[in-house]
Amino acid sequence: MENPLYHKIREMDYEELESLANKIRNYIYETVTKNTGHLASNLGVVELTLALYRIFDPKEDIVIWDTSHQAYIHKLLTGRWEAFKTLRQKNGISGFTNIFESEYDYFGAGHAGTSISAALGYEIGFKNQNIDKNIIAIIGDGAFTSGMVLESLNQLKSLHSKIKIILVNNEMSISENVGAIAKILNKVRLSNDYYAIKEKIKDTLESSEVGQDIEHTLKKIRDGIKHTVYNEAMSIFEGMGIKYYGPVDGHDIKSLEKYLRFIKNYDDGPCILHLKTIKGKGMDFAEENPTKYHGVSNKKSEKLSYSKVVGNVLKELGEKYNFVSFTAAMEEGTGLNILKSRYPEKVIDMGITEPSIVTAAGATRLAGTFAIVDIYSSFMQRAFDSIIHDIALQKIPVLYLLDRAGIVGEDGPTHHGVFDISYLRLVPDIEILTPLNAQDLANMLYTVLENDLEKPTFIRFPRGGEYIDIKDIINNLELVDEKWKVIKEESKENIVFVVGQLIEEYKELWDELNATIIGVRSVKPIDEGILKEYIKDNTNIFIVEENAIKGGFNEEIKTYIIKNKINIDSLVELGANDEFIPQGTRKELLDEYIVKPEYLREKIGITHKTK
Numbered sequence: 001m002e003n004p005l006y007h008k009i010r011e012m013d014y015e016e017l018e019s020l021a022n023k024i025r026n027y028i029y030e031t032v033t034k035n036t037g038h039l040a041s042n043l044g045v046v047e048l049t050l051a052l053y054r055i056f057d058p059k060e061d062i063v064i065w066d067t068s069h070q071a072y073i074h075k076l077l078t079g080r081w082e083a084f085k086t087l088r089q090k091n092g093i094s095g096f097t098n099i100f101e102s103e104y105d106y107f108g109a110g111h112a113g114t115s116i117s118a119a120l121g122y123e124i125g126f127k128n129q130n131i132d133k134n135i136i137a138i139i140g141d142g143a144f145t146s147g148m149v150l151e152s153l154n155q156l157k158s159l160h161s162k163i164k165i166i167l168v169n170n171e172m173s174i175s176e177n178v179g180a181i182a183k184i185l186n187k188v189r190l191s192n193d194y195y196a197i198k199e200k201i202k203d204t205l206e207s208s209e210v211g212q213d214i215e216h217t218l219k220k221i222r223d224g225i226k227h228t229v230y231n232e233a234m235s236i237f238e239g240m241g242i243k244y245y246g247p248v249d250g251h252d253i254k255s256l257e258k259y260l261r262f263i264k265n266y267d268d269g270p271c272i273l274h275l276k277t278i279k280g281k282g283m284d285f286a287e288e289n290p291t292k293y294h295g296v297s298n299k300k301s302e303k304l305s306y307s308k309v310v311g312n313v314l315k316e317l318g319e320k321y322n323f324v325s326f327t328a329a330m331e332e333g334t335g336l337n338i339l340k341s342r343y344p345e346k347v348i349d350m351g352i353t354e355p356s357i358v359t360a361a362g363a364t365r366l367a368g369t370f371a372i373v374d375i376y377s378s379f380m381q382r383a384f385d386s387i388i389h390d391i392a393l394q395k396i397p398v399l400y401l402l403d404r405a406g407i408v409g410e411d412g413p414t415h416h417g418v419f420d421i422s423y424l425r426l427v428p429d430i431e432i433l434t435p436l437n438a439q440d441l442a443n444m445l446y447t448v449l450e451n452d453l454e455k456p457t458f459i460r461f462p463r464g465g466e467y468i469d470i471k472d473i474i475n476n477l478e479l480v481d482e483k484w485k486v487i488k489e490e491s492k493e494n495i496v497f498v499v500g501q502l503i504e505e506y507k508e509l510w511d512e513l514n515a516t517i518i519g520v521r522s523v524k525p526i527d528e529g530i531l532k533e534y535i536k537d538n539t540n541i542f543i544v545e546e547n548a549i550k551g552g553f554n555e556e557i558k559t560y561i562i563k564n565k566i567n568i569d570s571l572v573e574l575g576a577n578d579e580f581i582p583q584g585t586r587k588e589l590l591d592e593y594i595v596k597p598e599y600l601r602e603k604i605g606i607t608h609k610t611k
């Protein structure tokens, strides 16, 4: 590993630091435009990270980055300047902190809201060994909306914690931040810096000859000022026993250093430093449109994404059907912003609160309004108990859309949605649907709105899209009810079950193979008729799914074969093995870890047509 840069920044003067900050901004911009990555969030914490590692020691002190999409500067300063060129590429540097990548990454993340719990845990672990360390959680205002944050904050005082929280408040999640706490945090103005005013008064008193005599009178004035500048954020945190510092301009290195020293020296309990920052700082286009530049994807794709299909179809059907939809701070990612553009009242952003949303939608439905929840598959993992305890058990017919189900690509293992079929299959009384393509997804949405649901229903679809016009999709909307679809019948011996959109993604491959191809549109319930017709003695069965093999759809087929004592010749399951799939492009990961086209060609053989 190269010599970490953080040693050098301690010897730099402010001019040199400013020039390094510019260099870092340009380097990050160049890299993410080549490799994809998170831009605006990183631009917003350049000064913070520089100041942080002048005051704290990234080796000795435990710094935990929440979500960690903004930890690029941390990576650059802790020995990964050269390696950063491989950001988010296969075998390259991760876009998030990763304890296997560097000794400076004390806790891995990708999902939001875990940093304070992790900081608290480190502290408990060290305390048990009488080790005293600075432990710092750095968290954005968006991540701060997560339920876990409240759960951990609530324990700090009673557990005699001394962790230090740095709250990076740029008033943005991916889109504008929501909720009461965000409102309170945003209301606090930089001029309300109570500690700066307090210090000024103290300095004046100390330098004045009569100062000592009139201290009592001035204390009263100071208390008066405290009331004027006292902010609600301070009252929330101090009410919880967490010492509040700030707000501080998060782009002013000198102020940052001063306040970082305050929190470093504060030893009476937990404390929080509230920073005000600008998302996208230093690059005009990103400052103007931080939502667009939250994440940069370099592939200028003409494809219509599945998320946009959802947004557009719901927008189209919004007039006829009465429903509301919920998002967990992912309006743009899920395409619900498209629905919102026509029906703002139909889109409710509840912040990064996936379990809460799943439950709230259930009660919304009980109150008589059709409820749709649109959450990325990997983030839905958080809501597993809500799904079982609040929804399935009470048989509430809510529609859950699992976007980014399967391999997501460069975000890597924290974000691949390859577990949902496994964790949902075991839940009684629900349905799991897996559309084969964009039109199928649109048709399913139309069908559930038209016919209503009998059970909690999950529709899972991947990142990606198709070269198709949304107008054509909308013009061709139709009601659908078949569970599985026989795509082609070419061989009685080789039967390939392909789950969901892999039918579309690999359509040329299915065309080539000397096999009968069955597109699985419903994982639960299964299509008994097709099973009976195609799974016979002496067949070779192949099952391909963008999900973990363990607990995956393949288990339905295996159970059927065993129960019915069918004497098949062979069975191959293709999907995610019992390992975490790394980062890379979606295509390269699908080829290598899931579909394995070369293997299939070899094993099954290609058709006479192709030969």
Ligand SMILES: Cc1ncc(C[n+]2csc(CCOP(=O)(O)OP(=O)(O)O)c2C)c(N)n1
Residues within 6 Å of the ligand: 041, 044, 067, 069, 070, 110, 111, 112, 139, 140, 141, 142, 143, 144, 168, 170, 172, 173, 174, 279, 294, 328, 329, 330, 352, 354, 379, 382
């Ligand atoms: C559990 C979970 N839900 C949703 C997301 C998607 N997500 C990633 S970053 C982000 C916004 C974070 O905002 P903030 O913490 O304020 O950081 P900023 O980008 O503004 O610096 C969201 C919603 C996630 N990573 N984890």
Ligand SMILES: CC(=O)[C@@H](O)[C@H](O)COP(=O)(O)O
Residues within 6 Å of the ligand: 067, 069, 110, 111, 294, 295, 333, 404, 408, 411, 463
């Ligand atoms: C950090 C995070 O969780 C999100 O920003 C995620 O990277 C978004 O991914 P998409 O590009 O798939 O919306």
Ligand SMILES: [Mg+2]
Residues within 6 Å of the ligand: 140, 141, 142, 143, 168, 169, 170, 171, 172, 173
């Ligand atoms: Mg933010």
